[in-house]
Amino acid sequence: MTTLIPVLGDQLSHHLASLRAADPAGSVVLLMEVAEETGYVRHHPHKIVLIFSAMRHFADELRARGFTVDYIRLDDPANGGSFTGEVGRAIERHGAESVRVVEAGEWRVQKMLESWSERFGLPVEILPDDRFICPLPDFFAWAARADKPVMEFFYRDQRRRTGLLMEPDGKPAGGQWNFDKDNRSGPPHEGDFPSRCPVEPDAVTREVIALVAERFGDHFGQVEGFGLPVTAADAEAAFDEFVATRLPLFGTYQDAMVVGEDLLFHAAMSTSMNCGLLDPLAACRKVEAAWRAGKAPLNAAEGFIRQIIGWREYMRGMYWLEMPRLAEANVLGATRSLPDFYWTGETDMRCMAESVRNTRDNAYAHHIQRLMVLGNFALLAGVAPQAISDWFLVVYADAYEWVEHPNVIGMSQWADGGRIATKPYAASGAYIARMSDYCQNCVYDVRKKIGPRACPYNALYWDFLARHEARLAGNHRLRNQYATWRRMGTEKQAAYREWAGRILDDLTPAKPGWARHEGPCAGETAG
Numbered sequence: 001m002t003t004l005i006p007v008l009g010d011q012l013s014h015h016l017a018s019l020r021a022a023d024p025a026g027s028v029v030l031l032m033e034v035a036e037e038t039g040y041v042r043h044h045p046h047k048i049v050l051i052f053s054a055m056r057h058f059a060d061e062l063r064a065r066g067f068t069v070d071y072i073r074l075d076d077p078a079n080g081g082s083f084t085g086e087v088g089r090a091i092e093r094h095g096a097e098s099v100r101v102v103e104a105g106e107w108r109v110q111k112m113l114e115s116w117s118e119r120f121g122l123p124v125e126i127l128p129d130d131r132f133i134c135p136l137p138d139f140f141a142w143a144a145r146a147d148k149p150v151m152e153f154f155y156r157d158q159r160r161r162t163g164l165l166m167e168p169d170g171k172p173a174g175g176q177w178n179f180d181k182d183n184r185s186g187p188p189h190e191g192d193f194p195s196r197c198p199v200e201p202d203a204v205t206r207e208v209i210a211l212v213a214e215r216f217g218d219h220f221g222q223v224e225g226f227g228l229p230v231t232a233a234d235a236e237a238a239f240d241e242f243v244a245t246r247l248p249l250f251g252t253y254q255d256a257m258v259v260g261e262d263l264l265f266h267a268a269m270s271t272s273m274n275c276g277l278l279d280p281l282a283a284c285r286k287v288e289a290a291w292r293a294g295k296a297p298l299n300a301a302e303g304f305i306r307q308i309i310g311w312r313e314y315m316r317g318m319y320w321l322e323m324p325r326l327a328e329a330n331v332l333g334a335t336r337s338l339p340d341f342y343w344t345g346e347t348d349m350r351c352m353a354e355s356v357r358n359t360r361d362n363a364y365a366h367h368i369q370r371l372m373v374l375g376n377f378a379l380l381a382g383v384a385p386q387a388i389s390d391w392f393l394v395v396y397a398d399a400y401e402w403v404e405h406p407n408v409i410g411m412s413q414w415a416d417g418g419r420i421a422t423k424p425y426a427a428s429g430a431y432i433a434r435m436s437d438y439c440q441n442c443v444y445d446v447r448k449k450i451g452p453r454a455c456p457y458n459a460l461y462w463d464f465l466a467r468h469e470a471r472l473a474g475n476h477r478l479r480n481q482y483a484t485w486r487r488m489g490t491e492k493q494a495a496y497r498e499w500a501g502r503i504l505d506d507l508t509p510a511k512p513g514w515a516r517h518e519g520p521c522a523g524e525t526a527g
Contacts, residue, residue, distance in 0.1 A: 004096035006030045006087055009037065009051040010105050010400060012058040013276035014065075014232070017127040018100045024066040028094045031055050033074040035081040040108075041390060041516055044221035046228065046363035047397040048212045053205040053230040054275055060204075061231075070094070075211065084112055084119065091120055099124040106401040107323045132316060133281055133309055134158060139317030149318065150422070152178065155310030162281065164288055164305055165298075173291075174298045178306065179251065182299035186435050187256040194245045196263050198227020199234050220343055220394055220514060221360050228271050228397065235272035239283055242267040243290050251300030255368045257351070257436035262358045266366045267304070270398035273312075280308050307367075312403070318410065318420050319402040326405050327386070331417040332468060334382040337509035342374070342391055348443035349456060351432050352377060363397035368435060370396075375412030376427055380460035381504060382467070385415035390515040423477040426464055429455035450499040463500030466493065 005018050005027050013019075019029070033052055052074070059069045070093070072079055072086050080086060090096065099117075103126050104110040117124040128135060142157060143149040156177050159166055165173040201209060205226070213223045229235040242250075250265040258264060272278035284305045291301035319326065341347035345356035355369040365374070370392070378388040389408040393399045410420030429446040433439040439446040439455070448454035465472065465485055473482045485493065 001026060001098070002094050002096045003027050004030055004087070004090055004094060004099045006032070006083070006090075006099065006101050007058075008083075008102075008104060008109070009033075009055055010275045011102055011129075012054050012232075013131055013279070014061070015131070015279075016102055016276070017130055018102045019062075019067075021127075022067070022100070024068070027067065027100075028090070028096065029059075029062055029067050029069045030072070030087065030090045031059050031069065032072045032083060032086045034072070034079065034083060034086060035074065036083065038074070038216065041393045042219045042514065043216070043393075044363040044395050044397060045212050045216050045219055045223040046221060046226050047399070048216055048219075049205065049208050049223060049226050050228050050230065050271060050397050051275060052212070053201075053208040054277060056204050056208065057231045074215070083109070084116065087116060088120060091122070096122070098122055100127065101125070102127050103129050105129070107319075107327070108401070131276065131279070132313060133162060134313045134317060136317065136320055139313075140321060143317070143321055149314075149321070149419075151310055151314040151420075154314050154317075155306055158309040158313060159305075162284070162309060164284055164309065165291075165302055173302070179299040179302045180306075183251050183254050183303045184435075185252045185256060187258045187437055188253065193258070193261050193264060196238070196241065196268070198225075199229050199238070201226060205230055221363055225361060229277060232277045235269065235277040238272070239267065239269050239278060239286070242269065243286055243296070247287060247290060247296045247300050247304065249300070251297060251303040254303055254366075255435055257354075257366075257369060257373075257432075257438060259350075259354055259437055262362055262364065264366065268364055268366075271364075273308075274398045274400055274403065280312065284308050315406040315411075315420075316402050318406045322406070322410070322416065322419060326409060326416060327401075329409055329415040329417075330385050331415055332382070332413075332471070334379075334413070334415070335384050336382045336504070336507075338378070338383055338387040338391055339381070339507045340510040341508075342388075343510050343514050349377075350442040350444075351436065351438035354438060359395050363395065365396070370407075371412055371425055372427055372431060372435070373438075375408065376425060377457065377460075379413050379424060379426055380457065380464045381507065382464075383413075385409045385413040387515075388413060394515050418475075423475050424464075424472065426461060427457070428461035429457040432457065450495055454499070456503050459496050459500040460503060462493070462496040466497055 003026060005022055007016065007029055033055065038048055059071045062069050070090055080089065099122065101113055104113055113126055142154060146153065159172060167173055209223055209226060229238050246265040253265050256264060269278055273280050287301050287304050290296040291298055341352060342356060345353050345360060347353050351373045355365055355373045358369065359365045389404055392404045392408045406420050410416045412425060414421060414424040433446045444455040445453050446455040449458045462485060465481060472478055
């Protein structure tokens, strides 16, 4: 009896549940490069190179372990272009009598998996993805018990569950759960920033780079400069380098932004975690060990671990709890088109130009660039949540719906009305000036509120609060802001709103087709 084991491009872990239970003698592992997945949004070329190269390396590793691997390349003439089509062809090719697969990370793909048993007329076993720390049934049970599913309380439960940064008496290390207040320093005024050595592309990766350059060269971003880890060994080595060289200052400066410093003190390992090359819990244990050995301060270890076992797991749980309604959420009624400078980077706002440049060059930007520059502007301008969410899905190599929908539609755009975030992450230019050096030498003056050289974030911030006063004035975390707004007086309020209107009227909407293909996906074949 042959069991077909499809492994998706974000499941490249040797301890994947479907592989752990597999007998190599009676199994065929199927890996598929399909046009449907490269084209449902127009992914940055670095992401396509990452997934295809990592899949090809993973296939070789499975063969070395004794598995029979059926690998479908994008340019195979018979490639039908979809997961379902390739699974059906593989069932016929190998005479498979059953299918074993791990649940998908995205809603639309999971629905596809759930259709396979009826479609193919054979047993399809869908296993839980236990590479995540909190099983989904446990998350749903926790959320059902909570008056409101707040990330901080979930994070504390995760600390107890894992034992990370816990003392023998059951109390958190350092006497407090969260050192977020110690993670908010602006950029250091001077000093050398550690560099990260990119992974040199090998022959397999170079072959993929050539394929992607030919098929997807018109996508946002560029294929040149690719240096991401594509094997578990490379990912482990890159993470060890982070722990040794950048973790000690990560906690203090994790929210800081510096012109030309694309990584600063960040690990930039979400690409490896999200496709399965790096185990998140093992990474957290390495960080904890560094702290216990005196090689990193507690605010750094806690700040990193909170992002993984708190934020990352919470976002994944909320995605599955809130879908499919989360995908269409828009409680603020935002309808504006995405401005074209998100794609071109051509804007006098230095913070925006620098964040888009980093994104274009590296398929990466750290969380404050994403939330407080790119996401913040879209929120203030009233960009449709689905438009900015599509942009995030396109441009980042670590982007998958399970992390982008809750993080962008929910947290960044507050389109779910506060299910995920307790308040909108709206801010004026003062926040960006405090956390970065972007405002130095910018065409706009962050101290000016209105006028041709005033920072656009300033007027847009107050206009956003005014537009949504009926909904947001009762939010306890915005009480002081609305008190300030009311003290301004009608004349000053009108000036802010009039100038914000000019800014919005001057925005040029992006041309259609940047985010999603219109018509057949690039590289799609018949069948």
